[in-house]
Amino acid sequence: MSHDVILDAENVVKHFGGGDWLSRTPVVQAVDGVSLQVRRGETYAIVGESGCGKSTLARVLMGLLAPTAGHVRFDGRAVGAASGADLQVLRQDMQFIFQDPFSSLNPRMSVGKLVGEPLEVHAPELSAQQRRDRVADLLRKVGLRAEYAGRYPHEFSGGQRQRIGIARALASGPKLIIGDEPVSALDVSVQAQVINLLGDLSRDMGLTLVIIAHDLGVIRHMSDRVAVMYLGQIVESGPTEDVYANPRHPYTRALLGSIPTMGGKPDGQRSTVLGDMPSPTAPPSGCRFHTRCPHAQAKCKTAPPNLKEAGTPDHQAACHFWDTLASAPPIAPTPPKTEAAAARFALYRAAVEGGTVTHKTNQSTERK
Amino acid sequence: MSESIQNTAQGQSQADTLLSLTDLVLRFRGQANDVLDGVDLTVKRGEVLCVVGESGCGKSVTAMALMGLLPSNSARVSSGILDVDGSRIDLSCNTLPAEMRGNHVAMIFQEPMTSLNPTFTIGSQIIEAVQRHSGGTKSQARDRALQMLQRVGIANPAQRLSEYPHQLSGGMRQRVMIAMALANDPQILIADEPTTALDVTIQAQILDLIRDLRDETGMGTIMITHDLGVVAEIADTVAVMYGGQVVEQGPVAEVFNNPQHPYTIGLMSAMPQLDDPGTRLVIVPGTVPTVANMPVGCRFRTRCAFATATCETRPPLRDIAQDHQTACHYAPLETNLSVSA
Numbered sequence: 001m002s003h004d005v006i007l008d009a010e011n012v013v014k015h016f017g018g019g020d021w022l023s024r025t026p027v028v029q030a031v032d033g034v035s036l037q038v039r040r041g042e043t044y045a046i047v048g049e050s051g052c053g054k055s056t057l058a059r060v061l062m063g064l065l066a067p068t069a070g071h072v073r074f075d076g077r078a079v080g081a082a083s084g085a086d087l088q089v090l091r092q093d094m095q096f097i098f099q100d101p102f103s104s105l106n107p108r109m110s111v112g113k114l115v116g117e118p119l120e121v122h123a124p125e126l127s128a129q130q131r132r133d134r135v136a137d138l139l140r141k142v143g144l145r146a147e148y149a150g151r152y153p154h155e156f157s158g159g160q161r162q163r164i165g166i167a168r169a170l171a172s173g174p175k176l177i178i179g180d181e182p183v184s185a186l187d188v189s190v191q192a193q194v195i196n197l198l199g200d201l202s203r204d205m206g207l208t209l210v211i212i213a214h215d216l217g218v219i220r221h222m223s224d225r226v227a228v229m230y231l232g233q234i235v236e237s238g239p240t241e242d243v244y245a246n247p248r249h250p251y252t253r254a255l256l257g258s259i260p261t262m263g264g265k266p267d268g269q270r271s272t273v274l275g276d277m278p279s280p281t282a283p284p285s286g287c288r289f290h291t292r293c294p295h296a297q298a299k300c301k302t303a304p305p306n307l308k309e310a311g312t313p314d315h316q317a318a319c320h321f322w323d324t325l326a327s328a329p330p331i332a333p334t335p336p337k338t339e340a341a342a343a344r345f346a347l348y349r350a351a352v353e354g355g356t357v358t359h360k361t362n363q364s365t366e367r368k
Numbered sequence: 369m370s371e372s373i374q375n376t377a378q379g380q381s382q383a384d385t386l387l388s389l390t391d392l393v394l395r396f397r398g399q400a401n402d403v404l405d406g407v408d409l410t411v412k413r414g415e416v417l418c419v420v421g422e423s424g425c426g427k428s429v430t431a432m433a434l435m436g437l438l439p440s441n442s443a444r445v446s447s448g449i450l451d452v453d454g455s456r457i458d459l460s461c462n463t464l465p466a467e468m469r470g471n472h473v474a475m476i477f478q479e480p481m482t483s484l485n486p487t488f489t490i491g492s493q494i495i496e497a498v499q500r501h502s503g504g505t506k507s508q509a510r511d512r513a514l515q516m517l518q519r520v521g522i523a524n525p526a527q528r529l530s531e532y533p534h535q536l537s538g539g540m541r542q543r544v545m546i547a548m549a550l551a552n553d554p555q556i557l558i559a560d561e562p563t564t565a566l567d568v569t570i571q572a573q574i575l576d577l578i579r580d581l582r583d584e585t586g587m588g589t590i591m592i593t594h595d596l597g598v599v600a601e602i603a604d605t606v607a608v609m610y611g612g613q614v615v616e617q618g619p620v621a622e623v624f625n626n627p628q629h630p631y632t633i634g635l636m637s638a639m640p641q642l643d644d645p646g647t648r649l650v651i652v653p654g655t656v657p658t659v660a661n662m663p664v665g666c667r668f669r670t671r672c673a674f675a676t677a678t679c680e681t682r683p684p685l686r687d688i689a690q691d692h693q694t695a696c697h698y699a700p701l702e703t704n705l706s707v708s709a
Contacts, residue, residue: 187422255569357707359704
């Protein structure tokens with residue numbers, strides 16, 4: 001089965017530090033042998049806890065960091081080797097959305113200038129007027145008013161700034177956007193607006209998205225396929241539905257079991273992971289998760305497991321014992337709402353999506 | 369008037385109320401609007417009260433005001449009565465006395481790295497807290513510190529005592545903060561986003577710990593969070609705040625299964641659910657207004673799809689079900705209005 005792969009990473013390794021015979025700083029093994037294929041038009045998510053190497057991986061995929069070993073190919077072109085004009089074309093096709101909308105926008109540039117800057121580089125043939133029109137289009141596309149072009153970043157809220165960051169990423173007309181925690185700095189109500197926006201854009205413009213995140217709810221909602229990282233390696237990957245319904249790796253199970261959900265959890269289904277993540281300067285031997293794994297056996301301490309097909313096609317897990325583990329407890333469903341509450345949620349959705357609200361009663365009957 | 373307040377306070381204290389806050393109004397110097405506009409909170413023994421809301425809703429300011437940690441020259445409390453441990457403090461002229469702070473009411477913060485002093489060992493910081501409140505010799509205080517570290521689940525507590533904060537992971541630092549806060553057996557623990565800076569697996573461990581300690585000691589907990597999942601996991605009662613007002617409060621099961629305020633409904637709709645992928649999220653339109661632009665009346669009305677001219681007067685927090693209050697003129701929505709496409 002072959003797919004139209006747009007971004008192909010092969011055995012990517014990224015180590016920091018060490019190397020110098022004068023310094024004795026330990027080598028940080030941030031990414032250690034990651035292979036992944038992102039298909040054209042899909043939303044691919046990379047999930048993991050802090051320190052698992054997901055942001056480093058994103059920067060390597062983007063060509064912002066050179067890998068210590070391995071290759072990244074975008075649309076058939078090698079990302080690491082690109083320079084000069086090649087790199088400029090590559091940048092036009094691959095853009096990045098950063099986590100923090102407060103520090104990633106230059107405070108001294110107006111919104112029009114921020115969004116127009118990529119156009120100056122990638123479409124120098126445009127006249128100033130054409131560029132202004134394009135900026136206005138882009139701002140409208142991300143749900144901002146065209147007049148905002150004259151304002152400065154500090155005049156906007158976090159959600160609006162993230163929209164500016166998205167408009168800026170869209171300016172060059174990219175094929176692929178990598179978002180490093182694009183919504184995690186935002187409040188829930190604003191986060192939903194940006195998630196919807198990214199979904200609409202990827203559908204309408206045929207964009208491929210790579211989303212780096214730690215919020216499993218957000219990932220479930222946005223992505224088609226997901227890769228779970230632990231200490232620099234992918235421990236499980238597959239279609240999002242499948243990974244959430246049948247997590248095969250104990251770490252994925254622990255992650256899913258740890259998320260506080262509105263459904264709560266019956267006793268005994270709580271987190272089973274012990275302790276903290278080991279340091280990436282000295283990852284454990286064998287399976288890197290064995291120090292925290294409730295199912296670890298002798299073999300796990302010595303033999304590193306490879307990512308191999310687990311159960312269903314396209315679903316891979318790196319665990320020696322994935323097929324002998326008892327099936328994972330299902331995700332606690334959201335508790336059923338009362339009938340009246342369900343009606344209320346329906347009313348809310350209808351009203352927010354543009355319905356006409358009619359108030360039945362007068363004030364007198366509302367107060368007790 | 370003052371007599372009636374006295375009476376209700378006595379009535380509540382019989383029902384094991386540890387702390388109650390009445391009508392807290394607070395304004396920062398130079399601002400035209402109140403940051404907190406009449407906040408009432410009650411915590412009972414052995415109960416976790418979660419205060420939930422988005423950034424800027426005043427949840428942290430409420431906690432800081434309770435603890436008396438706001439600088440008096442910039443934060444102006446114009447009304448507010450705090451009943452704690454049998455004493456009544458009028459927050460408009462007094463703050464929580466220093467001998468109660470950290471002793472009866474303790475607090476832990478979001479970022480354990482910035483709340484611990486990086487230049488002192490873990491041990492000396494806990495010992496200082498113990499000696500400051502309980503007196504005793506240094507070796508007694510050290511024993512207490514050891515005991516507390518053990519109790520919050522830190523391995524090798526004796527070794528950790530002589531380590532510095534940077535040598536500990538985020539989860540361990542938060543455990544140290546909890547150990548320090550609980551070293552003097554407080555009756556009330558105020559936890560301001562204690563797990564927000566932590567990863568989910570560590571967050572689950574810390575929530576378990578807080579739950580165990582509550583069961584063990586019967587302390588009351590006020591937990592401030594923006595995460596509805598955390599609320600569902602740990603809360604007994606929940607207060608939803610928006611724009612410096614409590615818009616809905618009640619037992620957690622009741623509020624989650626039967627939310628009444630449009631803001632609560634909006635927040636719950638906007639949260640991506642693990643068991644419900646794919647459907648388009650329902651949003652809360654707009655953004656939180658700044659304090660200077662806070663609307664008069666119902667502060668949510670500028671973002672509320674149901675708002676009318678009626679909402680320009682402030683809706684009182686009124687009973688809508690058993691122990692469940694909401695501040696909306698149109699609650700329950702399904703009987704008071706309809707929506708056509």
